[in-house]
Amino acid sequence: MREPEFKVVDPRRRFLLWFVPPLAVFVTGLVVLLVSGHITGPFRSVTVVRALFASKRDFFQDEQVKRILMARGYQVHVTPIGSRDLADKPDLDSYHFVFPSGHVANEHVKSRRAGKHVVPYRPFFTPVVLATFREHAEALVRARVATAHDQGAQPLYYNLDMAEFTKLSAWRWSDYGLSNGNRVIAQSPDPCKAYSGATLVGFVATAFGDDPPQTVEAAEELARKVKPFVDAQGQAGEDMAPKYFVPEGRTHAVIAVIYEHQYIAYQLRQKSIDTERVLLYPTKQHQSTPELISFTPEGDRIGELMMNDPDLRRRAVELGFHSLGWNGETGNDFGSYIAGRGLPEPPAGEAGRVQLPKAELFERMLDVVGECK
Structure with missing residues (x-):
C-alpha cells in the first residue's frame, strides 16, 4: 500500500485566491463611478x-x-x-x-x-388650451362652433370659435345629443390667482371685439361683459389638469382650461395614445x-x-x-x-393671437371679473 501524501497549501496563495476576484470587481466599479461622477457627487x-x-x-x-x-x-x-x-x-x-x-x-x-x-x-x-373629451368636441362640431384640425378618423386637436362658443352658454350638452344636462361652459382656475384662469378672461373678451381696451374705463366695461361667462363655471379650482386627467375626469369638468404641455406630457406617458381626450384651440390663441x-x-x-x-x-x-x-x-x-412618439404635432401658433390689454389694464379686468380685491 502507498503511504498517504500530505499536501501543504501556502496560506498566502489561498488568501489571494479569495481576495483578488472581489478586489477586481471593486476596482472596476470604482473606475466606472469615478468616470460617471457618481462617487464624487456627495462630496461636491x-x-x-x-x-x-x-x-x-x-x-x-x-x-x-x-x-x-x-x-x-x-x-x-x-x-x-x-x-x-x-x-x-x-x-x-x-x-x-x-x-x-x-x-x-x-x-x-x-x-x-x-x-x-x-x-x-x-x-x-406653452399655449393655453381648452381640454375636453371626444364626445363633447364632436358635439361642438355639430353645434358649428368647432372644426377638426386633424384629418384622421380620430382627431386629437380641434379649432374653436370663441365668439360662437360663448353663445352656447345658455344651452346644455343634452341639446346636442349627449346625456349630460349641464351647461356648455369651460372651467378654469381662479383668474385672480392662476394665469390660465386669467387667459380664459382674455379668450372670452375676444367675443366682444378684437381691439383690447386702452383706458381703465373701457377695461372695466369689457370686464363686466365677460364676467357672467366666468361666473357661470361656479367654484373655481387652483389647477384643472389634475381633475381632467383622472379616470373620472368627465364628472369634474368636461371642458377644462389647461396648458398644452400638460396634455402632451400626459400623452407621452401613456402606453398608447388616449384618443378620448382631445384639445380645443381657440381661433385666436394665447401662448404662455x-x-x-x-x-x-x-x-x-x-x-x-x-x-x-x-x-x-x-x-x-x-x-x-x-x-x-x-x-x-x-x-x-x-x-x-x-x-x-406617434403623437401628431398640435396647431400651436398656426392661428391668430389674442391681443391682451396692457398689464395694468388687464389686471383691472381681472379685479372686476374675479372680484379679486
Whole structure:
C-alpha cells in the first residue's frame, strides 16, 4: 500500500485566491463611478437656490430635471404659488429667482425690482388650451362652433370659435345629443390667482371685439361683459389638469382650461395614445411664455442652464414644452420628438393671437371679473 501524501497549501496563495476576484470587481466599479461622477457627487459643493414658482413648477419638480441640476451643482428649492400672489409676495427679494406664468405677473415683478438686479430668461413656451373629451368636441362640431384640425378618423386637436362658443352658454350638452344636462361652459382656475384662469378672461373678451381696451374705463366695461361667462363655471379650482386627467375626469369638468404641455406630457406617458381626450384651440390663441426672472448670480446661473444646457432643453421638450432660443426663435425639436412618439404635432401658433390689454389694464379686468380685491 502507498503511504498517504500530505499536501501543504501556502496560506498566502489561498488568501489571494479569495481576495483578488472581489478586489477586481471593486476596482472596476470604482473606475466606472469615478468616470460617471457618481462617487464624487456627495462630496461636491451643492448650491441651494430658492425660487417661487407658478404653474410651471412641474418642470423643476421633475426627477430627471432635479438630477441634471444636481449634477451641475445646484438644487432648486420649489415654493409653489399662483402667479398673481407671486408678484405681490412681500418677501419677494428673499428668493434667488421667480418663475411666474404670464406677462401681467412678469411686468409687476420687474416693476417691483426697479433699480435692482433683474435678468429675465425665456426658455420655452406653452399655449393655453381648452381640454375636453371626444364626445363633447364632436358635439361642438355639430353645434358649428368647432372644426377638426386633424384629418384622421380620430382627431386629437380641434379649432374653436370663441365668439360662437360663448353663445352656447345658455344651452346644455343634452341639446346636442349627449346625456349630460349641464351647461356648455369651460372651467378654469381662479383668474385672480392662476394665469390660465386669467387667459380664459382674455379668450372670452375676444367675443366682444378684437381691439383690447386702452383706458381703465373701457377695461372695466369689457370686464363686466365677460364676467357672467366666468361666473357661470361656479367654484373655481387652483389647477384643472389634475381633475381632467383622472379616470373620472368627465364628472369634474368636461371642458377644462389647461396648458398644452400638460396634455402632451400626459400623452407621452401613456402606453398608447388616449384618443378620448382631445384639445380645443381657440381661433385666436394665447401662448404662455413664462419668464425665469433672476434676482441673484445664482438665479442667473439657473437661467443660463435653462437656455444652454442640452440635457435640460431636451427634458423640457419631453415634458411637452416648445423650446425657445436666446433670440426668441422656436426650436424644431418639439415637433420631431412627439412625432417620433406617434403623437401628431398640435396647431400651436398656426392661428391668430389674442391681443391682451396692457398689464395694468388687464389686471383691472381681472379685479372686476374675479372680484379679486
